Amino acid sequence: MLWVFSIYLEAVAILPQLVVLQRYGEVENLTGNYVFLLGAYRALYILNWVYRAYTEPYYQHHYVVYICGILQTALYCDFFYYYFLYKRGGGGGKFSLPSAHDN
Template identity: 70%
Template sequence: MNLFRLAGDMTHLLSIVVLLLKIHTIKNCAGISLKTQELYALVFVARYLDLFTDFVSLYNFVMKIIFLSTSMTIVWYMRRHKLVRRTYDKEQDTFRHYFLVLPCLLLALVIHKKFTFLEVAWTFSIYLEAVAIFPQLVLLQRTRNIDNLTGNYVFLLGAYRALYIVNWAYRYMTEKHYVQWIPWISGAVQTALYADFFYYYIHSWKNNVKLHLPA
């Protein structure tokens, strides 16, 4: 594992810590899209179906457990915890996220590396992760004023994917025959979705003002 991959994993983990800090400690999920969190839970379930069949390393195993358990915990908090549920922006978080699932599944059935159940499920998770942030970005666009923890959470998610792209570029230059078109293209699409948010996040940070997205 290279430094860029490790930095990407730690940034991803930090984004979840920031979100759990907001939800568990403050008992507030305002500005957080339940639709996006449900999509991420589905992403991790589909991706880690091999959890108990293919052991890569202790690090890999532990990270899979963490991402699975935390994604389901976040969904549980937003759906079932009385105090947290009250702060959920249900009226604003109306993006029909299930419209993203079927196209990603169909695409995985058509474009994959190998036609096996686990491989198609893994490919589906890659496609779905690329667009899972979309309901969250739509919610932020509607609410416009964004608190610091929510802004930091979304920024860290985008930074994680950007670091993975650097990781792929590094591996392409240092490893023979390393080609992964499906993650590369999906990752590029996912990072592009964050471009507008990155611009306003950095602008607010540089000018020390509250993050605000234009209508």
Template identity: 65%
Template sequence: MNIFRLAGDMTHMFSVLVLLLKIHTIKSCAGVSVKTQELYAIVFATRYLDIFTSFVSIYNTFMKLVFLGSSFSIVWYMRYHKAVHRTYDREQDTFRHWFLVLSCLLLALLIHEKFTFLEVLWTFSLYLEAVAILPQLVLLQRTRNIDNLTGQYIFLLGGYRGLYILNWIYRYFTEPHFVHWITWITGLVQTLLYADFFYYYFLSWKNNKKLNCQLNFKIFDARKP
């Protein structure tokens, strides 16, 4: 394992911990799309089925269990925990995410490396992960309000994907026959979608900063004799 892969895994794990911190401690899921979280739960459930058939390392198994457990925990909190569910913006989070699931499943059946059950599901998980952030981006575009923890969560997700791209580049030049076109293309698509988030995140940060400056100016001006 190289440093880019390790850093990517840690960044991914921290992103999940940030979201769990918001949901469990603050008892709020405001600004978070449950549709995106359900898509991630499906991604991990279909990608890590090999946990029952093959063993790579303790680290590998541990990380799989972390992402499986955390993704389903987040969905449960948002759907069934009363205090958290009350903060869920159902009216804005209306993306029809099941169309993504069906489209990615069809694409995986048509385009894959090997036509086996686990291989098709693994390919499906790659396709679905590439677009899983879409419901979250749509929600943010509608509300135009990104709180600090939600912003940090998505920022870390984008950082994880960026680090994984560096990992692929490193492995391409250091490992013979390391060519995975499906992984690379889906990773690039996912990175481009996160670039859209960073644009709106910057706008939100800029607007909040401008508002704070205006408030500070009014307070200062009100103290004049």
């Protein structure tokens, strides 16, 4: 039961950081790189699950882990979009996220 709770908690643990970044609107370069690498880590984890499912004959499928991992990666999608736009545009200094106050 504690293991499942930790999986659920890991899936949503990044939400406070993403909300603060969204409210502040500007993301410093170091913070942006850190959040991007956290999301990339989770996305690579999903690729690892797929690889292991096809190469290991007795691989144990944990659907709770799959669902929470996909949810966690989906939470990063908006950030990834703006991060890639920022990097494509040169990537110096801070970059902006659309804040709730922009509406």
